Amino acid sequence: MNISLYDQLKELTNIPGAYDKWQQYRRELTDIIIEECPTGSVLIVGAGQCNDIDIAKMSRHFDKVTLFDRELPDNSLASGLDNVTYIYGDILGISDDSYRKLCEEVQDYIAFNMNRFNMEAFADRYISLIEDMYTNACPDIPFTTNSYDSVVCVGVHSQVNNMLAWMWEAYESALGQHDKRVHQYISGQNNRIIQSFNDRLFDIAGKHIIIGAEQGRAGTNGAVEGAHQCILDIQRRINEYSYIDVNLALIDWPFDVDRDIIYQMLIASVPV
Numbered sequence: 245m246n247i248s249l250y251d252q253l254k255e256l257t258n259i260p261g262a263y264d265k266w267q268q269y270r271r272e273l274t275d276i277i278i279e280e281c282p283t284g285s286v287l288i289v290g291a292g293q294c295n296d297i298d299i300a301k302m303s304r305h306f307d308k309v310t311l312f313d314r315e316l317p318d319n320s321l322a323s324g325l326d327n328v329t330y331i332y333g334d335i336l337g338i339s340d341d342s343y344r345k346l347c348e349e350v351q352d353y354i355a356f357n358m359n360r361f362n363m364e365a366f367a368d369r370y371i372s373l374i375e376d377m378y379t380n381a382c383p384d385i386p387f388t389t390n391s392y393d394s395v396v397c398v399g400v401h402s403q404v405n406n407m408l409a410w411m412w413e414a415y416e417s418a419l420g421q422h423d424k425r426v427h428q429y430i431s432g433q434n435n436r437i438i439q440s441f442n443d444r445l446f447d448i449a450g451k452h453i454i455i456g457a458e459q460g461r462a463g464t465n466g467a468v469e470g471a472h473q474c475i476l477d478i479q480r481r482i483n484e485y486s487y488i489d490v491n492l493a494l495i496d497w498p499f500d501v502d503r504d505i506i507y508q509m510l511i512a513s514v515p516v
Contacts, residue, residue, distance in 0.1 A: 251344070273456070273511070274298040277396055280454060281513075285310070286302065286392060286393065286395070287312060287394070289313075290397055290400030303328050306327070311328065312332075333384040333386055335400070337382040342380075346408075354415075371425065374429075385444050394453065395446075396453075398455070405430065405433060405437050412426045434470050449516050455478055459475065482514070
C-alpha cells in the first residue's frame, strides 16, 4: 500500500532530538510563562510532544495543567505529576482521513488528465476540493468561557492550517508548474481561521493569555503564514480593547538547526 503524500509530509514534522536541541528555548519560554501567569489553572493549547515547555516546572507553579492537542504527548512526560492531564481535540477540525481522501482524489485527477494536463484547471479543482474540506471542518476545542485562569498557545498558529498549502507546494514541485491562486485562497482562509481561533483562546482565558508566533525566520524575508495573521490579530485586539500591562518578548526558536531553520518568536503576554 502506497503511503499518501499527507502521511509523508506529516512524518517530516517530527524533528529528531527536538527536546535536547530546544533546551534553551524551552527554558526561556517556560520562565516567561511562569513569570507572567498567576498560579491556578493553565491550558496549554497545541502542546504537541511538549518539547518547548518544561511540564515538570509548570506543574510546580500551577495547581492544574491541561495539555490540549490532536496528538497527545508520551505519557511519561507527566509521570508522577498528579496535576497534569491530557485532553484530545482538533483546532481546525479536518481529519487525517479527509487529508488522505484529498490525496487520492488529486492523484486520480492527475492520472486521468495527464495527457491533457492544464495547471490552471488543476488549481481550480484543488481549490474546489479544499473548499469542501473547510466547509465540512469540525473544530473541537471543548472548553467553556473563563474555564482556565491562564491560556498558553505558542508556535501553533503557523501549524493550524499549513498542511493544504504544504501539499500544494509538493504538487507544484512534482509537476514543475505553479499557480499562486491556491496559496492566496488558503491565506484568505487563514485570515478567518486565525481570528476565530484567537476568539476561542481569549474566551477560555479567565485572567491571562500568552500567545507566541513566528515573527520571522532568520536569514529570510517574508512572513510566516498563519503566524503573520496571528500577530496582526493580537495587535488589533491590544489596540481595540485597550489591554494594559501587555508585555512583549522576542526569543529565538531553533526549530530545525540541521536545516538552518530558526524562528524569531514574538511572545505576547496579555492580562485579560
